[in-house]
Amino acid sequence: MHLTIVLRQVLMLLTILALTYLAAGVGALGSMNAPVFYQQLQLPDWAPPAWLFGPVWTTLYTLMAIAAWLVWRSSKHARSALWLYFGQLVVNALWSWLFFGWYLGALAFANILLLLVLIIATALSFWRYNKLAGALLVPYLLWVSFAAVLNFSIWQLNPGVL
Template sequence: MPDLKRTAGLIGWLLLSFAAAAIGAMASVQAAAFYRRLAQPWWAPPASVFGPVWSLLYVLMDIAAWLVWREGGWQRRRGALALFVLQLAVNALWSWLFFGWHRGALAFADIVSLWLLIVATAIGFWRVRPLAGALLLPYLDWVSFAVALNCAVWLLNPLLLG
């Protein structure tokens, strides 16, 4: 694959993730004020942790998708790459469910679905290129933590996250 095409591919995956993050961020315009109103478990990180963590995770995710894409493009790696795109959409939806619409139960169902999709994507990526699957493991770890945090915050705030 020519260098220009590889570089364009990486930029494409970065832009796709940026678009998903931007869609989620649109729901999070009032997130800081809403998040401060929520009762938190003692083990919840400060809100300032989320931005840097997600930024790093998106870069790792994009590199993983790019590595898989380089092994035959969309044509040959459609299944694994489609899972990746689907999990991006489910990820973006979570922000709307939780911050935009204040739907705790639906946000929890969404993040559990996201976790399952990340597992499936990591397995699919691993089969194509083990490094690509391994690059998704920090994302899986963070979302595992986020599942527990989402559940705890939802249960602590039934009136705000009905």
């Protein structure tokens, strides 16, 4: 019986990681030209180098998936929190398409503002079920807050492109 519980826990962790990385992959498809496009844009002086985004996002997606798994483990009644989590993943993936795929700076900015609201709602919801899970979303919230300011700045600096 104990082995069955452990196996179920591991399988769910792998499933949540896979679904989270799937969302990351969908976003990455929209960002295929991001390294070249990013270099062509007029950037604010404080913009991070393009190479930094991959490692940061990989770390954040891993923390996010672990947080969702902790919530799943914490309660059978956490379904709405997990739906919120997966909903914000969809909005997250859409941002890459809006900004890098379709060059829609204003819509990308609106999308990232919605994403911030959803991250806050998800973190608060996770916090109710598992404090560590809620805390694991704080780096994500901070990075997306920074990304929102960067999105706005780049959009304003490149009106003919975005």
